[in-house]
Amino acid sequence: MKHLIAAAAATCALLATTAATAAAMASNATDAKAYRKDGARHIYTTYAKDIYKGKLPPLVHAIVVTETELDAQGNVRDVKMIRVPTHAPDVTDRVREMIRAASPLPAPTRMGGTRYFEVWLVDKSGRFQLDTLTEGQR
Numbered sequence: 001m002k003h004l005i006a007a008a009a010a011t012c013a014l015l016a017t018t019a020a021t022a023a024a025m026a027s028n029a030t031d032a033k034a035y036r037k038d039g040a041r042h043i044y045t046t047y048a049k050d051i052y053k054g055k056l057p058p059l060v061h062a063i064v065v066t067e068t069e070l071d072a073q074g075n076v077r078d079v080k081m082i083r084v085p086t087h088a089p090d091v092t093d094r095v096r097e098m099i100r101a102a103s104p105l106p107a108p109t110r111m112g113g114t115r116y117f118e119v120w121l122v123d124k125s126g127r128f129q130l131d132t133l134t135e136g137q138r
Contacts, residue, residue: 025074027106032116038106039068039116040132046102052127056137061124062091066099069115074104082117095120 025042029035044051063084070076079099084092108114119131129135 003012008069020111024102025106027074027108028110029108029114030110032111032114035106035108035111035114035116036118038108040118040130043102043130045100046131050127052121052123052125052129053135055135056121056123056129057136058138060121061085062120062122064092064095064120064122066095066118066120067115068099068105068118070105070108070113071106072107072109072112074107076100076103077106077113085122088122091122094126095122 027038062085069078
């Protein structure tokens with residue numbers, strides 16, 4: 001009997017954790033501009049070790065402008081490259097893959113899906129900041 005109670009408690013705890021995670025993944029944004037912060041925070045959490053800490057140098061290695069399309073659950077449906085660095089095609093490929101691998105992003109539940117733009121500022125070390133959360137440049 002103790003095993004059944006313990007198993008039921010563990011199941012309830014797992015369900016509560018899953019529900020809390022899903023709730024935390026929801027965005028309350030009502031437009032794409034407001035959603036950018038939720039998307040950027042998710043990218044920063046997902047790639048915490050790759051974030052450039054502090055102010056970026058005066059000249060960054062590469063700038064990539066993306067348009068990301070999400071469905072109502074936050075799944076990445078498409079990533080379009082609006083501006084790419086011709087001198088660093090590897091950066092373009094990496095940014096695209098990072099966005100896809102971070103899926104799902106916070107669900108844009110109030111919008112039923114969204115398309116939003118982001119500017120990726122990439123240092124020569126490969127670390128980056130997103131324009132939405134940048135600490136600026138020196």
